Amino acid sequence: MKIVVLAGGLSSERAVSLVTGSGVCRALRARGHRAVLVDLYLGLPDAPADLETLFDAPDGLCPSARIDTQAPDLEAVKRSRPSGGDSHIGPRVLDICALADVVFIGLHGQDGEDGRIQAVLDLMGVPYTGSGHLASAVAMDKAVSKQIMDSAGIPTPKWQLLDYTSADVERLAAELPMPCVVKTVGGGSSLGVYLPEDRPALKEALEQVLRYGSRVLVEERIFGRELTVAVLGERWLPAVETVPAGKDFDYAAKYQAGAAEETCPAHITDAEMTAAGELALRVHRALGLEVYSRTDMILDKDGQLWCLEANSLPGMTPTSFVPKEAAAVGMSYEELCEEIVRQSCQLKRRAY
Known part of the structure; x- marks a missing residue:
């Protein structure tokens, strides 16, 4: 399949997205797909006239990406785009997406996780991975998703x-x-x-x-054990427990080696594991999410689970939570990326 992996963008999570996108692109190429990474914001200013040739570009145009302890300087990113302009979609991005069999959305945060690029692709009739534009927007807005959790009887902090x-x-x-x-x-x-x-x-x-x-x-603020549970298709995966090395699980702790201890599967009882998985499924369905998601929750001292938030486009760096949970059930990183593509291609997107 010809696959465009959209990553980067103009978001505070840009660096995470580029690592996600590079990992996904290389994994899909290893599975035999003609995958190419495209930065949503920077685009393809020097693209050849025949964009088809890019699907066979060496290493899929993957950059040398890494995550620093600080979020990226977005003003510097803006200055680095020769074309300038106010558009958050770079040159030739939509052109190459139109040539793809499917777009793997490796974006995080603004423009990717909030449903905007999904809406654009829906209007173009281009298939893409993960949740649709409406569910993505709902999950991204923590206040709206909290209202839905409350109405669905899902336990969440006041x-x-x-x-x-x-x-x-x-x-x-x-x-x-x-x-x-x-x-x-x-x-x-x-x-x-x-x-x-x-x-x-x-x-x-x-x-x-x-x-x-x-x-x-x-x-x-609910005190207790920090758990995160992924949903893939119609099943939940084993919970991960995170214990930050420092006081808080901030941006640096989330992505720097040694900054947090992550245990997968979490050392909790079978009953607690099942309850956490079923809660993640309830959240996934209540918010209308599709294919895969990740729900963060707290297990308090009384054994009560509290849902904090859901992520419609969870991190897919090779060391992120979802790949770790998939590995716990015997699914490799490459197989996980392939499964996300397979399930997404089976979806019939609803027109609003």
């Missing part, structure tokens, strides 16, 4: 949505219940997430999170 400016920070820092979690409604990779331990820290968190937008989610 929460409230705030829309404020810096002038409101002092008052909010004095009034909001503690302990709490402060997070942007549309972030990922633990960016824009704060775990204040006292009111001065809460004030700072409320100020810092405004960098991501004025809509902010504040939820009750």
